[in-house]
């Protein structure tokens with residue numbers, strides 16, 4: 001896993017959300033999910049979002065991806081209002097949902113096919129498959145993959161398109177700890193080389209500390225930003241570094257876990 | 262050390278003794294031999310037991326039974342290979358010999374079952390030898406009616422269903438029509454179709470098309486409506502146009518449903534075809550049945566039924582063959 005995808009011509013997008021509120025209509029009335037969320041992400045920044053399960057993190061990513069419009073407030077990329085999805089802003093979904101009728105390779109090729117760039121892109125697809133260690137499974141069908149392999153394929157499906165903003169919804173959640181560490185390192189490397197902006201949702205405080213320059217901690221639903229932590233440590237980071245350990249404690253407290261196991 | 266060496270020697274011995282007994286002759290297909298014996302009995306009974314009143318094709322039947330005997334015996338003796346596929350069916354081969362013999366004994370040999378309603382197998386054989394041209398023509402005419410109607414109905418049904426499944430407006434107008442008109446059996450349109458169309462052939466093509474159209478349209482529409490919305494989210498973020506979403510997401514995701522519709526449509530188109538041929542077209546297998554009935558030619562009737570069963574089950578098998586190729590990605594696909 002050493003190959004890199006070509007660096008994109010354009011650098012990362014900036015993201016702005018202004019007083020974003022969002023809710024879903026359910027049978028027992030309104031389910032508030034996001035409450036007055038105002039966030040700024042610099043171009044090329046790596047930001048992690050932490051918060052309790054069901055608080056609204058995936059919903060926020062869907063709004064930024066342009067799959068849904070916020071009920072109140074504004075969401076913008078490079079200070080231009082987001083009105084719909086765009087291949088420059090790509091989301092690695094929490095659930096890999098590969099197309100079961102396409103092989104791994106064909107799934108990875110999906111974006112290039114959709115935007116008419118498939119011709120002459122075979123080498124790119126190979127690179128993306130190498131990056132996630134699935135070259136040998138290029139011809140496999142999704143139902144022949146393990147959960148972690150499917151998740152890696154979903155990651156490759158997005159990375160192959162050189163997005164300017166990478167939205168990651170627990171993309172490494174189903175991986176074993178060793179593969180996870182390898183891919184975390186790859187992700188940092190890729191981000192440094194390609195210069196995209198990254199927004200990572202994770203449950204794993206350690207992962208946030210290893211990858212992100214800034215961590216936003218959300219409250220339980222409806223999600224509000226309750227804490228913002230800058231992680232100044234240089235990359236590559238080591239999980240045992242004392243400064244990260246101190247931050248880890250701080251974040252756990254802000255998430256409501258002040259008791260040590 | 263010692264004991265390990267000894268077990269090794271045993272292992273070697275075992276391997277070599279196995280090698281010696283390895284096939285000089287290919288393994289026998291015992292079930293096949295037993296079935297061949299059954300057919301030999303059937304052939305001798307046919308040949309040596311005189312008919313009550315002589316039938317013209319008794320000798321030919323005995324010869325054919327002998328042929329099956331020899332074929333089965335040859336396959337059984339040649340062992341596995343390409344024919345291993347049919348080995349599990351040995352009991353069926355045996356049973357067929359039994360059924361044929363029982364049938365013959367009850368009819369041609371003893372007359373326990375009365376003519377003309379229970380013709381013996383040799384008289385059906387006579388139909389195939391003496392009326393082959395007309396039967397062949399009937400098969401041909403039936404296919405000529407069925408295939409264009411089925412193809413047109415299938416294509417229109419698929420397009421309509423995809424449209425109704427995809428577009429809200431098409432659903433608003435199309436869905437109630439499908440719900441209201443769909444349950445009408447295509448045969449109910451028969452009098453109207455024969456009135457409106459210039460010829461009975463075009464009317465029948467229309468009816469076969471109609472019988473195919475509704476199940477294909479309904480199932481395609483429900484398939485497209487049921488596509489996992491996450492599939493669309495993925496394609497939309499990746500920059501897929503509406504055309505891409507329809508052709509590369511909705512259609513492949515709905516294909517399993519489409520094939521169910523095609524299967525149901527094929528079944529109902531058979532029914533319509535036969536009735537249309539009886540009522541108006543005056544050609545094809547349906548017409549042949551009616552013609553045979555008119556002459557009280559029961560052997561021809563049964564003969565045509567057998568041909569029809571072979572033809573229709575062959576067509577359904579063909580559809581399933583195509584489906585298994587197209588939907589090879591589906592795990593645990595339902596077999597017919």
Ligand SMILES: Nc1ncnc2c1ncn2[C@@H]1O[C@H](COP(=O)(O)OP(=O)(O)OP(=O)(O)O)[C@@H](O)[C@H]1O
Pocket residue numbers: 024025031033051052053054055056057058059060094221
């Ligand atoms: N399409 C929808 N319709 C109705 N309710 C929804 C919908 N999507 C999400 N919700 C609700 O919104 C809330 C937030 O969901 P979301 O998926 O954003 O949580 P999350 O923070 O990503 O949780 P997790 O960490 O467990 O993935 C949940 O209570 C969920 O039930």
Ligand SMILES: [Mg+2]
Pocket residue numbers: 057058059094169
């Ligand atoms: Mg989530």
